[in-house]
Amino acid sequence: MNHMIKESKKLAVIGTGVIGNGWIARFLAKGHDVVAFDPAPGAEERTREMLKKAWPSLEQTGLADGASTERLTFVDTLEEAVVDAYLIQENVPERLELKQNVLASIDQYANPNALIGSSTSGIMPTTLQEGLKHPERVFVAHPFNPVYLLPLVELVAGQAKDAKVMDEARTFYESIEMKPLVIQKEIEGHVADRLMEALWREALHLVxxxxxxxxxxxxxxxxGAGLRWAQMGPFLTFHLAGGDQGMRHMLEQFGPALKLPWTKLVAPELTDDLKEKVISGCETHAGETTISELEQKRNEFLVKLLDLVEDYWPESKSLIKN
Structure with missing residues (x-):
């Protein structure tokens, strides 16, 4: 992997929960300065503790020149964080009114040329842009946990789209070794979460x-599927299922089965009984292993898996080009 960056930038992170902290770790590992703001008590302590846990994995994947956790600064106000930042990554809870209020404040205080990415997993960018003075610079930049290791980021423009903003955003996320998936049409839940949600609903029905x-x-x-999907995804996996004729034969042979009611699609009611089945099942499955230990095992696995995926998948920067 190439761990060099062309130039260090000042990046702002607003909201330091799991996703916000993941962004902080990735930004720092790629050699940038990060200014963070989160009014929650103990936010800075939690972030710095998380960095201690994440940094060994980042050292394995490779740090950029000058990368350091010392390049993180927490400030007392949102204005201080965003005033001269090149890019602002917003990660507040998934409540529309809260996100719109925070984005309005960012829009007010940020440099007019600053990029503003929202880590929303489901809200459409046009909705987030409502009422802003510079709506064209606000876009969805939705990552996946752990952000500091998983490279996918979904980039979605709203109706107030500026092609230059999106090109610059794509270039930036590529520079921090992410794989931007530039989605051409906005939709609730974007792409990856809609796929995962469908599988999650069916899993709940089975339980x-x-x-x-x-x-x-x-x-x-x-x-089963997970091993194949890590390399090819569902479409190429089914393409291989069709033998020498690929997807053409696969659809001819198995296409009619799509009409059979195998899957539920609609989520089951989340009753107390179902909740208990899921919770007790996960706790039994995890056994004596703590969440922290599971995270460490996950990180070690992902570091090895990412190297393998790079070996077998053609080298590319962004996944979809405009």
Whole structure:
């Protein structure tokens, strides 16, 4: 991997929960200065503790020249954080009114040329742009946990689209070794979350109906589809399922089965009984392993897996070009 950056930039992170802290770790690892703001008590302490846990994995994947956790500064106001930042990454909770209010403040105090990315997992960018003075510079930049290791980021422009802003955003996220998926049409939930949500709904049905336990559902993905998807994704996987004629034969042979009611699609009611099945199943599956230990194992696995994916997937920067 190439761990060099052309120039260090000042980046602002607003909201330092799991996703915000993930952005901080990635930005720092790629050699940038980060200014963070979060009014929650103990926010800075939690961030710095998270960085201690994440940094060994980042050292394994490779740090940029000058990368350091000392280049993180917490400030007392949103204005201080964004006033001269090149890019502002917003990560406040997924409540529309809160996000719109925070983005309005960012829009007010940020440099007019600053890029503003929202880490929203479901809200459309046009909705986020409402009432802003410079709506064209606000876009969705939705990552995946852990942000400091997983490279996918979904970039979505709103109706107030500026092609130069989106090109610059794509270039920036590429520079921090992410794989921008530039989505051409906005939709609630974007692309990756809609796919994961469909699988999650079906998994809940399988547990709710007593067909499989949480551990068995996980095993079905880990040792089956998940191994293939890490390399190819669903379409190329099915392309191979069609033999020498590929997808053409696959659709001819298995296409009619799509009409069969195999899957539920609509989520089951989240009853107390279903909640208990899911919670107790996960706790039993995890056993004595703590969340912190699971995170460490996950990070070690992802570091190795990312190298393997790079070996077998053609080198590319962004996944979709305008």
């Amino acid at each position: 709710n109906d007593g067909i499989a336990t949480t551990e068995e559902v996980d095993a079905a993905i880990i040792y």
